[in-house]
Amino acid sequence: MHKRVIVVGGGNAALCAAISAANAGASVTLLERAPEPLAGGNSRFTAGAMRTVHAGATDLRNLMPEVSDAEWARTDFGTYTRGDFLEDLGRVTRYRTDPELAERLVDDSLPTLRWMRQQGVRFLPLYGRQSFTVNGRVQFWGGLVVEAWGGGPGLVEALTERARDVGVSIHYANHVRSLTGDARGVTGVTVASPVGTRELSADAVILACGGFEANAAWRARYLGPGWDLARVRGTRFNTGDGIAMATAIGAATRGHFSGCHAVQWDANAPEYGDLTVGDGFQKHSYPFGVLVNNAGQRFVDEGADFRNYTYARYGREVLNQPDQVAWQVFDAKCDGLLRDEYRIREVSRVTGATLEELGQRMDGMHVQAFVDTINRYNAAVREEVPFNPTVKDGRSTRDLTPPKSNWAQTLDTPPYTAYQVGCGITFTFGGLHVDADARVIAQDGAVIPGLFAAGELVGGLFYFNYPGGSGLTSGAVFGRRAGENAAR
Ligand SMILES: Cc1cc2nc3c(=O)[nH]c(=O)nc-3n(C[C@H](O)[C@H](O)[C@H](O)COP(=O)(O)OP(=O)(O)OC[C@H]3O[C@@H](n4cnc5c(N)ncnc54)[C@H](O)[C@@H]3O)c2cc1C
The missing domain is CATH 3.90.700.10 (Succinate dehydrogenase/fumarate reductase flavoprotein, catalytic domain)
Incomplete structure (x- = not known):
């Protein structure tokens, strides 16, 4: 019997979750609040830069086979080890990052980018932003070397195409309003669409519907006075809905609620x-x-x-x-x-x-x-x-x-x-409490059966700051995990 999985959101985390759940045999419905021309969330606004562990040319060539021999010869990518990524995460978050989530992000980074490649996402070196030419050689710096082909729009397009190919049923202009169930289990959602409001049931729900950066009132409430005046860099649709609907049924929050990127x-x-x-x-x-x-x-x-x-x-x-x-x-x-x-x-x-x-x-x-x-x-x-x-x-x-x-x-x-x-403002840091398998944790510390979360609305990873390119990698890593686990 196929598990029925509902994915809420339409950006990188949601699409990775949907593809991974479908690959694992689930019947998947993806509900995206934005109309199709505006869909894709903050992910679509990005440059597509993704931070990953790598051991140099061999790892990177597997990821970017389209790069010519001449380009490999004149480029020094360096290496970026597990220790480097963990140390960067620790340093910029003043060692507040949750070690369990941080290790999952770092250890799954390269396997997840390889998986994305298998799903049709192409990568290329992040030449323009992360490298300088010195004495005729291109030198990368700062540990960030990979971007999705076509940037954020290319990434969303490739993932959407793949999601459709593996049978995900995608519905735009579908605004999820609430979860059905409570902390003992989630069994579906209520969704408003141009044709009315309906309830959909599911074996599992994955929330991947962004932070609260586009909600001026929440910004002033959590980030502090003056934040209502900030401009929003990305989508207008990330207003904290996932955090609100999960906490309404007893989910715990976590992380740096007064912090943001x-x-x-x-x-x-x-x-x-x-x-x-x-x-x-x-x-x-x-x-x-x-x-x-x-x-x-x-x-x-x-x-x-x-x-x-x-x-x-x-x-x-x-x-x-x-x-x-x-x-x-x-x-x-x-x-x-x-x-x-x-x-x-x-x-x-x-x-x-x-x-x-x-x-x-x-x-x-x-x-x-x-x-x-x-x-x-x-x-x-x-x-x-x-x-x-x-x-x-x-x-x-x-x-x-x-x-x-x-x-x-x-x-x-x-x-x-x-x-x-x-x-x-790019995105907010505070969010839902999840474990390394992307399962949402209740206020009493127990796992909420049938509820998963990934992407921007996960709390506990980023405090004060974040190493550039970790947002998309986090969404992909935890989205992929959430999809696999939800399909079980
Ligand atoms: C300008 C800009 C540049 C960036 N550059 C980079 C970069 O190069 N590298 C990097 O790693 N990160 C970058 N980031 C951060 C990155 O965008 C996020 O970390 C990442 O895209 C979050 O992915 P997500 O899938 O969690 O959220 P999103 O991609 O924002 O997707 C959330 C989706 O949920 C939908 N939604 C919201 N509420 C509901 C609801 N109630 N019902 C249904 N759907 C709902 C929204 O419409 C949206 O499509 C950048 C961000 C911005 C704004």
């Missing part, structure tokens, strides 16, 4: 993500420039670490500044270092031939304080240390607060450019 995001970006621009509103080359607020003051160490390890925290820092905005300032020496997103049409940018002229064009800026800050910064740069963007070069400032610890270069070559950024 939030980045510097164009100050004039729309309220929710725009699929035509994707993640182009992000502005991630700040380690090579100087970040100032409207009072003309610096407020973070722009070069504290590779941007992978700071970008998810600095959105919050910008939200805390006057007017909730800041400016990333560069000079002409940085032109070749700026990522593609600085060249999109929808960019908030001003330029000036002098620092004074630039300051006058920065709306709301205290010009004299700004010029003084840059002059103090310029005087503090350790010119004697060579600049190298591929390593933490230690080219820092001397006696400056806050310091700039790496990649400090004087701003002295016109034209000067400033990009206005605000805070864009």
Whole structure:
């Protein structure tokens, strides 16, 4: 007898769960709240970057057989061991990450990417964002080397096609409102669709319907005052429904409810993500420039670490500044270092031939304080240390607060450019308590029979920050587990 499995959501975690349940013999229904043109959740907004353990070229060639011999020959991918991934997770979460979930994420990362490949997802090296060319050789840095072909849209398209091929019944514009059952067992869902509200029964339900980043009231409630003013980088549909409906039947919550992933995001970006621009509103080359607020003051160490390890925290820092905005300032020496997103049409940018002229064009800026800050910064740069963007070069400032610890270069070559950024929230960290098999745990600590969860709405993995590219890997790892277990 086939198990009937309902999957709630339509992003990476939901699609991986649905495919894996169907592969394991279940009859699977996937209910996605968004209408088809807007489906795919935050997953569709991503660049498709996925963090995985790898031992270098052999592992990666299996994953990316399309890459030519010439490309392999000129590229140094390094290795990224189990220990590296666990250490990165531990370090950026201040060792709060749940060890059981962290080990499952790390140990299943490469097998799950291989599994995804078998399901039709193609991968390629993440050249643009994670590598630099030094003496003719491409060198990767930061442990993140793989992206899905076609980015987030390509990933969702490939998984959706596979889900259909293995018989998953996909329903868009189907908004799941509640779970049937209680902490002793879940037996279905209530779902609202354009044709009305109905109850569907199932042997198991997998919640993969995102965090609460698109719910302004919950943001203010859990993340704190001011967070209702943040822009949402991705889908408008992740409003915490999965967390609400599971806790309503007795599920336990877990993790960093006052924490989230939030980045510097164009100050004039729309309220929710725009699929035509994707993640182009992000502005991630700040380690090579100087970040100032409207009072003309610096407020973070722009070069504290590779941007992978700071970008998810600095959105919050910008939200805390006057007017909730800041400016990333560069000079002409940085032109070749700026990522593609600085060249999109929808960019908030001003330029000036002098620092004074630039300051006058920065709306709301205290010009004299700004010029003084840059002059103090310029005087503090350790010119004697060579600049190298591929390593933490230690080219820092001397006696400056806050310091700039790496990649400090004087701003002295016109034209000067400033990009206005605000805070864009990516996803929330707090969520449901699950075990390493993606089973949802009740408030009394027992497993809730028939209820699984995967992806953004799982709590306990990420605190304070997360290593870039772990979100999709987490959704795939726990989604795949949830699907297999739900089908049993
Ligand atoms: C701009 C941007 C760039 C990013 N880049 C990366 C990256 O490169 N690498 C990386 O690892 N992570 C990245 N992330 C984070 C990543 O998007 C998430 O970690 C991951 O996609 C979450 O997957 P998910 O399946 O859990 O959620 P989603 O993909 O958000 O899917 C949740 C789905 O649930 C649906 N839903 C919500 N409520 C209901 C309901 N009541 N009933 C039915 N359906 C419902 C939504 O419509 C949505 O489709 C990025 C995020 C953004 C916004």
